[in-house]
Amino acid sequence: MPIRQQNRGKRLPTRIGIGLLGLAMLATAACQSTAVDSAGSDGFGHVHGIAVNPGDGRLYVATHHGVFRVSAAEPAKRVGNGKQDTMGFAIAGADRFLASGHPAPGEGGPAHLGLIESTDAGHNWRTLSLAGKADFHALRVAQGIVYGLDSTTASLMASTDRVNWQVRSTVETNDLAVDPGRAETLLAATDQGVRRSGDGGRTWSSASGPALRLLHWSEPTQLWAVAPDGQILRSTDGGAAWSTTGGRVPNAPAAFTVDGGTMYVATEDAKLLRSTDTGATWQAM
Numbered sequence: 344m345p346i347r348q349q350n351r352g353k354r355l356p357t358r359i360g361i362g363l364l365g366l367a368m369l370a371t372a373a374c375q376s377t378a379v380d381s382a383g384s385d386g387f388g389h390v391h392g393i394a395v396n397p398g399d400g401r402l403y404v405a406t407h408h409g410v411f412r413v414s415a416a417e418p419a420k421r422v423g424n425g426k427q428d429t430m431g432f433a434i435a436g437a438d439r440f441l442a443s444g445h446p447a448p449g450e451g452g453p454a455h456l457g458l459i460e461s462t463d464a465g466h467n468w469r470t471l472s473l474a475g476k477a478d479f480h481a482l483r484v485a486q487g488i489v490y491g492l493d494s495t496t497a498s499l500m501a502s503t504d505r506v507n508w509q510v511r512s513t514v515e516t517n518d519l520a521v522d523p524g525r526a527e528t529l530l531a532a533t534d535q536g537v538r539r540s541g542d543g544g545r546t547w548s549s550a551s552g553p554a555l556r557l558l559h560w561s562e563p564t565q566l567w568a569v570a571p572d573g574q575i576l577r578s579t580d581g582g583a584a585w586s587t588t589g590g591r592v593p594n595a596p597a598a599f600t601v602d603g604g605t606m607y608v609a610t611e612d613a614k615l616l617r618s619t620d621t622g623a624t625w626q627a628m
Contacts, residue, residue: 387404387406387407387408387411387419388406388407388408388428389406389407390404390405390406390407390597390598390609391405391406391407391429391430391431391432391444391480391598392404392405392429392430392431392432392433392598393405393432393598393599393600393607393608393609393615394432394433394434394600395434395600395602395607396434396437396438396440396464397434397436397437398436398437398438398464399438399464400602401413401414402414402600402607402615402628403422403432403434403440403464403465404419404598404609404615405429405430405432405442406429407428407429408421408426408428408447409421409422409423409425409426409427409429409447410422410423410425410429410432410440410442410465412464412465413615413628414628415617415626415628419615422464422465422466423465423466423467423468425447425465425467425468426447427442427444427445427446427447427450427456427459427468428444428445428446428447429442429443429444430442430443430444430445430478430479430480430494431443431444431479431480431481431482431491431492432482433482433483433484433489434484435484435489438461438462438463438464439460439461439462440460440461440464440465441458441459441460441482441484441489441505442456442458442459442460442461442468442482443455443456443457443458443459443477443478443479443480443482443491444456444478445478452474452475453474453475454475455473455474455475455476455477455478455495456470456474456478457470457471457472457473457474457475457476457477457479458470458471458472458473458477458479458482458489458491458502458505459471460505471505471506472502472505472506472507472508473508476495477491477493477495477496477500477508478493478494478495479491479492479493479494479500480492480493480494481518481519483519483520483521483529484521485521485522485523485526486523486526487503487526488501488502488503488521488526488543489501489502489503489505490519490521490529490544491508492514492516492519496510496513497513498510498511498512498513499511499512499513499514499519499544501543501544511543511544511545512540512544512545512546512547514531514538514544514547515531515533516531516532516533516538517531517532517533517534517555517556517557518531518532518555518556518557518558519531519532519558520532520558520559520560520566521560522560522563522581523560523561523562523563524562524563525563526543527540527541527542527543528540528541528581529543529544530558530560530566530581530582531547532555532556532557532558532568533550533554533555534554534571535550535554536550536551536552536553536554536555537550537551537552537553537555537582538550539582552582552585553568553570553576553585554570554571555568555569555570555571555576556568556569556570556571556596557569557596557598557599558599559599559600559601561601561602563581564579564580565577565579565601566578566579566581566582567599567601567606568585569592569596569599569608572591573591573592573593573594573595573596574587574590574591575587575588575590575591575592575606575621575622576588577621588621588622588623589621589622589623590606590618590620590621590622590623591622592608592610592616592622592625593610593616593625594610594611594612594614595610595611595612596608596609596610596611597609597610597611604619605617605618605619606618606619606621606622607628608625614627615627615628616628
């Protein structure tokens with residue numbers, strides 16, 4: 344079943360959302376946004392994922408033109424010199440980033456980066472595996488297991504050492520979340536409801552519950568989601584039951600994450616926002 348994703352302005356045969364990654368991409372750098380304007384002449388381009396680094400507590404933004412660090416106190420700043428099209432993006436620990444995507448224009452090497460890693464908060468990157476073979480549009484990490492949704496094959500893959508991979512299944516999804524306490528439990532957000540896997544993505548249940556676009560599983564009892572209409576939902580039982588928080592994401596969301604009591608969202612009209620009241624009000628970053 345095809346999964347749709349926008350990449351370099353073209354439609355690809357896979358569809359995967361971003362939570363730390365993009366269901367729908369942000370507008371190009373021509374959009375008027377303080378964060379984009381201050382990010383450099385090429386700006387963000389598309390935003391594919393956002394996540395908070397526990398090493399410094401700041402928000403990092405994976406974009407069409409590299410990885411940027413963003414805070415409320417300073418303009419967005421590219422980290423290091425890398426300008427790769429950073430598609431799948433996950434923070435696996437303090438200053439330890441995982442990513443996938445494509446080299447920057449003019450750079451050599453294969454068209455697909457496979458899995459790359461930075462151990463210095465995005466300043467430098469090295470290839471770990473699958474160079475030229477995989478283009479992960481979503482990466483999730485829990486208890487040492489890395490899950491990736493490969494756009495070239497529409498496959499969910501898993502690795503325990505970040506070098507050797509297993510193909511687990513094909514799943515149509517807007518976004519993917521992994522239980523931080525039970526790494527074999529995954530949820531896939533779809534327009535028909537939520538699908539669940541209890542065996543590391545090898546098999547999936549039928550869709551049930553609300554239609555969802557974006558997911559973030561911050562703690563075993565704190566699962567957050569964004570519905571197609573922008574409503575923010577929460578589940579305390581691993582997605583069996585959902586309740587609305589009363590908050591709503593302004594405009595169409597492209598990326599979503601939660602850190603402690605703060606929610607962050609990137610929207611399709613090139614804005615980065617934060618909320619400390621479960622989405623009732625938002626402040627521009």
